[in-house]
Amino acid sequence: MKIYLHEITDQETELEFTQDEPWVLEAVCRVDEDSETLPPRKKMRPITTSFSLRKVDDVVVVSGNIETHIHLLCSRCANSFERSCKIHFSGLFCKDPVMAGVAHLQRKPDSRERGRPMGQNQGFARHAHNYAEDEAVSSGQDLDITYLSEDSIDLSDVTTEQLQLQVPFQPLCSDACKGMCTHCGTDLNLGRCACSKIKSSHPFSALKDLKL
Numbered sequence: 524m525k526i527y528l529h530e531i532t533d534q535e536t537e538l539e540f541t542q543d544e545p546w547v548l549e550a551v552c553r554v555d556e557d558s559e560t561l562p563p564r565k566k567m568r569p570i571t572t573s574f575s576l577r578k579v580d581d582v583v584v585v586s587g588n589i590e591t592h593i594h595l596l597c598s599r600c601a602n603s604f605e606r607s608c609k610i611h612f613s614g615l616f617c618k619d620p621v622m623a624g625v626a627h628l629q630r631k632p633d634s635r636e637r638g639r640p641m642g643q644n645q646g647f648a649r650h651a652h653n654y655a656e657d658e659a660v661s662s663g664q665d666l667d668i669t670y671l672s673e674d675s676i677d678l679s680d681v682t683t684e685q686l687q688l689q690v691p692f693q694p695l696c697s698d699a700c701k702g703m704c705t706h707c708g709t710d711l712n713l714g715r716c717a718c719s720k721i722k723s724s725h726p727f728s729a730l731k732d733l734k735l
Contacts, residue, residue, distance in 0.1 A: 524546045524677065524679050527675045539571075546679045547572060550680075556594065556690075568592055571588075572587065574587040583615070583616040583676060585676065586614070589609075589610045592605045593605070595690065595694040597694060598694055600700055600701070600703050600712055608689045612685045614681065700712060704716045
């Protein structure tokens with residue numbers, strides 16, 4: 524779902540979408556860790572999203588809410604589980620590489636430009652970064668300006684990115700998860716395995732009864 528920059532003004536534009544929009548469901552399913560094996564009925568889920576877009580100088584401010592759940596794999600037992608997500612987010616977007624801080628990646632600095640007074644674009648960049656700091660304080664987030672290579676903002680990418688930030692480094696189905704047996708792979712949440720009762724044998728097992 525692309526919103527073109529010329530459609531965004533300094534007046535807030537409010538948009539709301541649900542799982543009935545195919546792109547919304549697709550954006551959420553991209554975060555699922557077992558999306559390829561999920562049946563269609565599992566991929567369907569309640570999704571509510573809302574977006575607010577407006578321009579501040581040459582910067583587009585996007586804020587919104589996402590409420591749904593995603594499917595993750597437990598890092599202990601490898602079983603699939605649902606993680607609820609209720610997100611409020613804010614982001615800044617701009618096509619100007621100076622404001623976004625990526626101008627140095629596009630061209631080498633000209634030594635003749637050093638020491639020149641701040642130009643109009645640099646002044647806008649400073650104002651944009653100051654505004655970013657104000658947004659960060661009000662939302663409790665650290666906001667950077669995202670560089671736009673196209674004349675549009677893809678809300679599906681924004682949705683996917685915000686949900687990916689909700690995925691923990693080591694997802695757990697529960698804090699009490701017992702994991703799986705490292706020998707036979709049995710899910711220990713379902714019961715004990717028989718590995719502890721099986722007599723292990725190895726090349727030095729004959730030495731275990733040796734008395735010195």
